[in-house]
Amino acid sequence: MSRVLVVDDEPKLGRFVQEMLELDGHEVVRAGGGAEALARLGEGAFDVVVTDLRMPQVDGLAVLRAARARTPPPEVVMMTAHGSAESAVEAMKAGAADYVTKPFPMDELRLRVRRLAEQRAAAARSAGLVARLAPDLVAESAGMRAAVAAAEQVAATDATVLLLGESGTGKSQLARLVHWRSRRAAGPLVEVHCAALPDTLLEGELFGHERGAFTGAAQRRPGHLAAADGGTLFLDEIGEIPPSTQVKLLRFLQDRSFVPLGATAPRTVDARVVAATNRDLAAAVGEGAFREDLYYRLDVFAIRVPPLRERREDVLPIAERHLAGHGVPPERLGPAARARLLERPWPGNVRELENALERALILAGEGEIRAEHVAPGAAPRAGGRAAELLVEGFGLDAFEREVIEAALERAGGNKTRAARLLGVTRRRLYSLLASHGLAVEGE
Numbered sequence: 001m002s003r004v005l006v007v008d009d010e011p012k013l014g015r016f017v018q019e020m021l022e023l024d025g026h027e028v029v030r031a032g033g034g035a036e037a038l039a040r041l042g043e044g045a046f047d048v049v050v051t052d053l054r055m056p057q058v059d060g061l062a063v064l065r066a067a068r069a070r071t072p073p074p075e076v077v078m079m080t081a082h083g084s085a086e087s088a089v090e091a092m093k094a095g096a097a098d099y100v101t102k103p104f105p106m107d108e109l110r111l112r113v114r115r116l117a118e119q120r121a122a123a124a125r126s127a128g129l130v131a132r133l134a135p136d137l138v139a140e141s142a143g144m145r146a147a148v149a150a151a152e153q154v155a156a157t158d159a160t161v162l163l164l165g166e167s168g169t170g171k172s173q174l175a176r177l178v179h180w181r182s183r184r185a186a187g188p189l190v191e192v193h194c195a196a197l198p199d200t201l202l203e204g205e206l207f208g209h210e211r212g213a214f215t216g217a218a219q220r221r222p223g224h225l226a227a228a229d230g231g232t233l234f235l236d237e238i239g240e241i242p243p244s245t246q247v248k249l250l251r252f253l254q255d256r257s258f259v260p261l262g263a264t265a266p267r268t269v270d271a272r273v274v275a276a277t278n279r280d281l282a283a284a285v286g287e288g289a290f291r292e293d294l295y296y297r298l299d300v301f302a303i304r305v306p307p308l309r310e311r312r313e314d315v316l317p318i319a320e321r322h323l324a325g326h327g328v329p330p331e332r333l334g335p336a337a338r339a340r341l342l343e344r345p346w347p348g349n350v351r352e353l354e355n356a357l358e359r360a361l362i363l364a365g366e367g368e369i370r371a372e373h374v375a376p377g378a379a380p381r382a383g384g385r386a387a388e389l390l391v392e393g394f395g396l397d398a399f400e401r402e403v404i405e406a407a408l409e410r411a412g413g414n415k416t417r418a419a420r421l422l423g424v425t426r427r428r429l430y431s432l433l434a435s436h437g438l439a440v441e442g443e
Contacts, residue, residue, distance in 0.1 A: 002047035002117035003027045007037040007063055008079070009055045017050060020106050024114060034058025038066050046074040047120050048113055053080045053087055061094060068095040075116040077109070137173055138318045141311035147174060147303050154301045155181035160253065162238075162298045163276040165305030167412030168351030171276040172236060174305060178274055179232040187231030190271075192224050195237040195414045203245045203261065210262035223260060225252065228271040238298065239279035239290060240416050246291045253297040273298075278417070308346040308353065315341050315353065322354050326361060336371035344376065348410050355409065401436045404429075 004026045008014035011032065018028045029046070031037040035058045037051065049067045053060035064076050078091040078099040088099045098112050139145045154161055155178045163171040172191070179189045197205055204214070208223025225233060235241075241249070252258045253273065257266040275298050284290035308315065316338055320330040337360070346352050360373040404422070411417035419429040 002113075002120065003029070003045065004113060004117075005029050005031060005037065005040055005046045005049045005051075005067075005074070007031045007034065007049065007051035007055075007060070009033045009052065016106070017109065020110055021050075021113060024110055026113070026117070034060070034063050037063045041066055041070060045070070045072075048116050049074050049076045050109070050113065051076065051078060053078050053091065061091060064091060064094050064096055075120060077112055077116070079104075079109075137170060137177065138314045138321060140313040140317055141306070143306035144311050144314055147305050148177070150301075150303045151178050152181050154178065154303075156183070157301075158182075158272050160272070160298055160300040161274045162281075162300070162302045163274065163305055164281075164302055165276075165278065166307045166349055167278050167410075167414065167417070168349035169305040169307055170350055171305050172234070174303065175232075175234045175236075175274045175276060179234070179272075182232070182272070184231050184272060188228055189232050189234065190224050190228040191234045191236065193236045193413070195240040195416050199242040199245075202241060203248065206245065207248055207258050208260040210260060212262060214261065217262070225258060225269055225271060226267065229269045230271070232272045232274055235273065235275040237277060237414055238275040239277040239281055239284055240414070243291070246294050250291060250294045250297060253294070278412075278414070308349045312342060315346075318350060318353060319357055322357050323361075328361065332364070332369055334368045334370050337369045337374050340371040340374050344374075348412075351409070351412060397436070400432070401438070404432055404436065404438065 004021055006014055006017050006021070006028055007030075008017065009032060014030050014032065018030045021028045026048075029040055031040050034051075034055045037049075038058060041049075041063075046067070049063065051060045051063045051067075060078055064078065067074050067076050073095075075097040076091075076095065078088065078096045079102060080088045080091070080099055081102050088101070091099060097116055100109050100112065137144070137148055139148045151161075151174050161175075161178055163174055165171050175191075176189065179185065192206060194202060204217075204221070204223070206224050208221050208226055209217050211217060211220045235249075248258055252269075256270065257268045259266050281290055281295050281299075285292045285295050316333075319333060319338075319341055323330065323333060341353070341356075344356075348355070356374055356376075360369045363373040364370065404418075407418040407421045408415075410421060415429055416426055419426045422429065424432070
């Protein structure tokens with residue numbers, strides 16, 4: 001089960017404790033005193049240390065301090081003589097997990113060691129699960145290291161987090177890191193892309209609705225906020241939510257309650273909010289497009305995620321990690337291709353880099369990825385003459401579809417931002433998407 005160190009200067013008791021714990025399947029190492037225990041601690045890792053308190057030269061408290069200084073520290077059970085309650089309290093304050101008073105039933109000690117071993121194993125499994133689930137963010141650059149450090153620091157609290165940065169920089173991954181490093185890791189992580197839902201649906205999807213609240217509401221729906229109870233609600237593109245939803249979100253951030261559509265009684269939910277945006281919310285407040293009071297409620301702990309052009313040290317590690325996900329060794333990425341990747345400005349950030357690598361893998365086949373494979377695709381010159389496009393084989397429908405797809409990619413799937421890039425209204429963009437048979441993704 002676990003590796004246990006038994007420390008006692010009385011050989012008879014020490015051997016008896018060792019034999020009893022070995023019956024439970026533990027690997028037991030015995031030390032005949034405090035000095036020997038310190039040496040044993042330096043030789044290998046232990047899950048539990050069972051030590052006597054009163055020993056000559058090096059006592060149990062010294063063993064306790066040495067054990068707790070190890071990484072990771074083992075759990076310590078102190079064996080104390082009858083009537084030494086003050087020493088037991090001192091040991092507990094110094095970090096002992098438990099203590100037994102001599103004379104003690106051996107089954108009692110076995111039970112306590114077994115419980116500590118099981119708790120330690122469960123904690124190790126939980127830590128391993130979190131390590132697998134938490135995103136492995138590339139942070140070679142100083143800017144990204146600062147963002148990750150800030151995320152890990154705030155994760156231990158329940159503070160509202162606001163992630164600021166361009167589309168494709170990794171804000172979603174950072175939000176997941178905050179959740180999986182927090183005490184809420186065992187709870188749900190609910191992600192809502194605010195710009196992917198029409199204004200008429202967002203409020204009901206977020207706060208839920210009662211049956212009959214509006215036409216088509218055939219049954220009660222709890223909503224995303226209720227689904228995040230005990231966990232984290234990640235609101236991506238928070239700058240796109242309409243004024244009516246902003247009011248209800250503000251109330252929730254103030255007192256953790258909200259009223260679902262069609263309901264009369266408020267509902268309380270214990271959910272932490274992490275929000276992200278690629279907009280300048282302070283400017284949006286000045287323009288009257290975003291509530292100032294909501295902005296200050298969200299801006300409790302802001303983290304800026306730098307664009308890829310400001311973190312050149314991350315470009316090649318991100319590329320190698322992406323290729324590894326496809327089973328491609330880093331050696332396949334040739335020197336000239338690496339130089340080309342470092343030269344490009346990457347306005348679409350990490351998402352654009354990953355898309356470029358997908359294209360390069362197709363072009364390179366089984367061979368080396370060369371510079372021409374990662375070269376940017378041809379794009380029309382800004383302000384260029386339309387006549388330059390009218391060559392043999394040109395198709396207006398295909399070109400229009402390609403431009404729409406490029407705008408959506410550049411905007412990270414954000415329909416509002418894609419419409420701005422194209423110079424059309426969002427309603428016009430929906431019409432174009434439908435005419436070309438492109439997915440509207442529930443909008």
